[in-house]
Amino acid sequence: MGLHRVVEPAGVLPQAAWRLDTSAAIAPNEVRIRVQRLNLDAASFRQLSEKHGGDGDAVRAEVLEIISTRGKMQNPVTGSGGMLIGTVEEAGRRSPLGLKAGERVATLVSLTLTPLVVTDGLARWDGRSEQVPCDGWAILFARSIAAVLPEDEDPQLSLAVLDVCGAPALTARVVARYVEDRSRAGDPTPVRVAVIGGAGKSGSLSLAAARRAGAARTVGVVPVAAERDALVAADLASVVALADARDPVGLSTAVTTALGAPADVTVVCVDVPGCEHGAVLSTADGGTVVFFSMATSFSAAALGAEGLAADVTMLVGNGYVPGHAELALGLLRAEPGVRRLFAARVAAD
Secondary structure (H helix, E strand, O other): OHHHEEEEEEOOOHHHHHEOOOOOOOOOOEEEEEEEEEOHHHHHHHHHHOOOOOOHHHHHHHHHHHHHHOOOOOOOOOOOOOEEEEEEEEOOOOOOOOOOOEEEEEEEOOOOHHOEEEEOOOOOOOOOEEEEEEEEEEEEEOOOOEEEOOOOOOOHHHHHHHOOOOHHHHHHHHHHHHHHHHHOOOOOOOEEEEEEEOHHHHHHHHHHHHHHHHOOOOEEOOOOOHHHHHHHHHHHEEEEOOOOOHHHHHHHHHHHHHHOEEEEOOOEEOOOEEEOHHHHHOOOEEEEEOOOOOOOHHHHHHHHHOOOOOOOEEEEEOOOOOHHHHHHHHHHOOOOOHHHHHHHHHHHH
C-alpha cells in the first residue's frame, strides 16, 4: 500500500500523506516508471488556471512547486491529482502488477498517492492544457493499478480515456441494475439517465455506457451552445439540454423536461463546484446520483438531499471498477461519437 513511502504524517496512507518519499530505488514489490506525460484532473487544472488568470507560466510554476514539495501531484485546494503514462524502467521481483521493463503503461491510480519526481522543469508544457509532457519517474505499489497502452491508439488519446475510465464502468453497473430489477419485476417503466457535463471526457463515455447498459432515454446536460452542438453531432444522448448545473431549479427543470420525468440515475461529471443540489433535484425518489467530479462537496450533497427530503442514493465514483480500462477503450473503438469528442479535446490540448 506504500506505507513505507509516507514521510509525514506517520501512520496515514499515501493519498492522505502531506509528503512522500520519491527515492528511485524500488522495493521488491514496487515498479518504477519513466514518466512521459501527466494528465491533470480537470477540476484541479480548472482551479489552478482560474487562480492564475490563465497565466500558463504561473500554473506551471505552481504544479512544479506542488510536486517538489509534496513528492506527488495533489492540488491542495481540490485535493485531486490525475494520472500519467510512461515506460516501465524496473519491476521488483515480487511486484504483483505483471509489468515488464520496456512496456508503455498508463497508471490507473491517482497522482495524489503516486511518488513522483519531475526532472525537466516541465519545460515542454505551456501550462494551458490538462496534458503535461514531462520527464521524470514515478513509483507504483503492489496495490496500484496500471494498464499497458494499446499499440493501435495514439498514447495521448489513450491517456485521456484511461484518465476517466472508472466513470463509464460504474455508470454501466448502476444502470444495468435498474434495467435488470425492472425487467425482473415486469415493470415496463423505461430507465432514464441524466449526465451532467455530457460533452466532457467522463460525461461522453458515461452517456455511451448508459445506452449500452439499457437506458431507454438519456440526456446530456451542457452549459454552452458549442458543447451542445458537439454532443448532438456525437449522437450519444437521446436529447441534449442546455443548463447551468449550478442553478438547481434550472437544471432539474431542464432534465425533467428532456426526459419527461426526473432521472432514475444522474451522473455528475462537471469540473466546477456547486452542482450538488441540482443533481439531487434532477433525480427521482428511489434514484441514484453518482458523483464523479472532484469539485463535489460531499457535505453539501448529503445535507442538501436531507434538506430537500430527497430519497436518493448517492455514490462516490472512486475511479476503480474491475474491467474499467477495457470497457472505456472498447467504447472509444466502438462509438464514433466518443472518438470524435476525445480527438477534438486532445487536438485542443
